[in-house]
Amino acid sequence: MFLRTFKEIFYPILAIIGVPANLMGILVLSRRNCGLSICTTRYLLAMATADLLVIVIVVILTIINEYYFPVSFLYITPVCSVKTVLMGATTECSVWFTIMFSFDRFVAIRFQKLKTKYCTGKTANVVLATTSILFLLKNIPFYFKEEPIFRYKNVLWGCQTKVSSFTDPIWVGFQWFDKVVTPLLPFGLILLINALTVRHIIITSRVRKVLKAQRLDGNNSDPEMESRRKSMILLFTISGTFILLWTVNVVQFVYVQIIGLFSISDSAYTLQAVGGTMLNLNCCTNTFIYVVTLSQFREEMYSMLTYPLKAILQRLSGLRKCSQ
Structure with a gap:
């Protein structure tokens, strides 16, 4: 009851904050006046759009609708x-x-040489479009996993998982594949990418400090490192928040699905509810x-908010001057 009450309060607040926040992010980034590269802007725009869709489809049309419009x-x-x-x-x-x-x-x-070829707006468009199409196609089988709960006036109502999907080897294998693709694989990848990035930064910083110490002109400014610093702060903040908010969901999957602990207890439900809340908060x-x-x-953003x-x-x- 406590979790249900909490979610009934939390998710409307999340929707009230999440929808305008993501819309504002989309509007500001679309103006392309934030000092970001084209490819970075397009990735951030895609992330904001996907987050907005999650808020609308998952939070508003599913969770809130279930509580307030059954x-x-x-x-x-x-x-x-x-x-x-x-x-x-x-x-x-x-x-x-x-x-x-x-x-x-x-x-x-x-990779400075690869950067000029890979980190472009065209590449970002291809990557984002391909990713969207692949995941839409991947989730189409779930349409056939559902069956109606009852029929009323020749209209099928409700969705429940077919019992056969729990025993059919094809469905069982597909559901394991689905869970590996999200959240296990991306969680591992983002940890790996950040670890490699940090390792490169540490090595590069040591080399540049040595070179700077050997310079005789006394100029300590380093525009390239300053530019990288801003990029790294943005990267690590976004990925760090992602890791933090998805950790409970990953732990829940490992303990319940892989190890098999808490599979029939209240702990499994609590862990799942907390994990779902945190991953939706990430949006x-x-x-x-x-x-x-x-x-x-x-x-x-300040300019857009104050413009009206x-x-x-x-x-x-102008009207005052005309009246005078």
């Missing part, structure tokens, strides 16, 4: 099945766009990260 057209079986597919696709895109962004920044920091944090880490993003007020004041000033 009877609606969303529970018609075909609609419910399509929603299941979109829930999986948007969540996985949100996760894997973060991985693609982390890999793009790793290439930009680690409204990025805009706040941009505000904290990117000064030009803050300035652009400035326009009204200018209009009133």
Whole structure:
């Protein structure tokens, strides 16, 4: 009861904050005045869009709708099945766009020669489009995993998992593949990418300190390292938040699905509920990260928020002058 009450309060607040936050992030990034490269901007735009879709489809149309609107057209079986597919696709895109962004920044920091070919807007478009299509196709089988709960006036209502999916070797194998793809594989990849990035940064910093100490002109400024520093702060903040908020979900999968502990106890439900809450929370944090880490993003957002007020004041000033 406590968890249900908590979720009934938490998820509406998450929606109220998450939708405008992601919309603001999309609008600000779309103006391309944040001092970011084209490829970085497109990855961040894709992440904000995927996060917004997760908030709308998973949080609003599924969780909140279940609590406050238990009877609606969303529970018609075909609609419910399509929603299941979109829930999986948007969540996985949100996760894997973060991985693609982390890999793009790793290439930009680690491989200077490859950077000019890989870290481009065209490559980002191809990567993002391919990722979206693949995960949409991957989740289509879940449409056929659902079956109606009852029929009313020749309309099929509700969605429940087919009993055969728990014993059919094909379905069992596919569900394991689904869990490995998200969250195990991306969680491991983002840890690996960040570890390699940190290792390269440490080595590069030592070399540059030695070279700077040998310089005779007394100039201690290092524009390249300053540029890398800003990129690294953004990368590590986003990926670090991702790791933090997805850890419980990964632990829950390992303990329940792999080790088999807590499989029939209240602990499994609690762990699953907390993990789900934290991974959904991850879908409204990025805009706040941009505000904290990117000064030009803050300035652009402030300009957008104050523009209507400035326009009204200018209009009133103009009318006052005309009346005089």
